[in-house]
Amino acid sequence: MDLIDSFLEGISSQQTRRAYRTDLRRFFSEGEVDTSLVQAIEPEGIQAFLRAMHRNDQSQSTQRRRLSALRRFFDWLIKQGDRTQNPARHPEVQLLRPDSRSSSRTLTKDETEALIEAALEPTRTGLRDRALILTIVFGALRRHEVASLDVDDIRPLGRYWVLDLQASQQHSGYVRIPETVVEAIEQMKDRYGIDRGRLWRSLSNRNRGTPMSPDAIYKVVRRVAGRAGLDAVSIDVLRRTGLQLALRGGADVPQVQAHGRLSDSSSAARLHDGEERSGRLGGSAVEYIDLDVLDVLSDP
Structure with missing residues (x-):
């Protein structure tokens, strides 16, 4: 079963499930997210995703929600035994501040x-x-x-x-x-x-x-x-x-x-x-x- 679908089954709020599904699909850009795919994700890839949102003028609230979705997803994967560390919680993964210029x-x-x-x-x-x-x-x-x-x-x-x-x-x-x-x-x-x-x-x-x-x-x-x-x-x-x-x-x-x-x-x-x-x-x-x-x- 697709890991994103399995993760979302444990979220009670329909609104949160819908938002997280969109956010996670946007990150992975894959038809089915399996164990081999999630194990290949590194902090650099998540930070690149944040930089892309920043360049695209995504709102800060959207960027925060998508990072939160990734962090919760990888927390769940650790509990499932599919990951040992959460790349979305790495110290180098940070939201970019709005560019005042x-x-x-x-x-x-x-x-x-x-x-x-x-x-x-x-x-x-x-x-x-x-x-x-x-x-x-x-x-x-x-x-x-x-x-x-x-x-x-x-x-x-x-x-x-x-x-x-x-x-x-x-x-x-x-x-x-x-x-x-x-x-x-x-x-x-x-x-x-x-x-x-x-x-x-x-x-x-x-x-x-x-x-x-x-x-x-x-x-x-x-x-x-x-x-x-x-x-x-x-x-x-x-x-x-x-x-x-x-x-x-x-x-x-x-x-x-x-x-x-x-x-x-x-x-x-x-x-x-x-x-x-x-x-x-x-x-x-x-x-x-x-x-x-x-x-x-x-x-x-």
């Missing part, structure tokens, strides 16, 4: 334009990658917001275009996007035959057409950033970049707060670069994101 990083206008241009380099995925990055930047989208977008979430509202955002505990509603982003999305949909369901799809031979997870979207962002010569670019960096470009373009703090679905004005104010801005209460912050993308759009 990366948590406030944004791209310049030139860097953002270089990123958008680099997205088109591979012809097979270029239209998707470009539309994805434009949508994150102009919509100032969070990980779950971009990953949960459906085709029908893009719609006109009066004279403008908006994205309907999936409701979460803190955020819901819609966000305005410019016509240039809609055009990029439409070119992508036409090229890949996407007319319903999830907007972002895998284009790999193995998983073609399946919805992309937040982790898969993150990997696309990092891959495109690498081609543009940029380091440590995440979905959250692109989100903050869009909001700061709006501020630099002339949007005021309340406009940025509304566009970014920020809970208070202090969050928007932290993006401010200190320059005085004239108060503009009308319109949306997206109007002030000034990026030269027309040339890229004209040559898909």
Whole structure:
């Protein structure tokens, strides 16, 4: 019997069982976890798993839960006689602290334009990658917001275009996007035959057409950033970049707060670069994101 399934039988909480099953399957990435596999795990492998979560901007609570799942699993294996030591409790296995530099990083206008241009380099995925990055930047989208977008979430509202955002505990509603982003999305949909369901799809031979997870979207962002010569670019960096470009373009703090679905004005104010801005209460912050993308759009 699969060792993960055997371990989970001893956990009474259904919610904990479900979370631990996901966490342990994510670590092992195997169809069946047997004795030979768990005996081969070393502390270095678990620390590499923690580093990968850190690079992927996983929340601290998710990282702590996954490490806890591994520690409890290997504690159980010791009791079963399948291990003599717990590699997840090794002194060198430690959660990485949030990177204060990366948590406030944004791209310049030139860097953002270089990123958008680099997205088109591979012809097979270029239209998707470009539309994805434009949508994150102009919509100032969070990980779950971009990953949960459906085709029908893009719609006109009066004279403008908006994205309907999936409701979460803190955020819901819609966000305005410019016509240039809609055009990029439409070119992508036409090229890949996407007319319903999830907007972002895998284009790999193995998983073609399946919805992309937040982790898969993150990997696309990092891959495109690498081609543009940029380091440590995440979905959250692109989100903050869009909001700061709006501020630099002339949007005021309340406009940025509304566009970014920020809970208070202090969050928007932290993006401010200190320059005085004239108060503009009308319109949306997206109007002030000034990026030269027309040339890229004209040559898909």
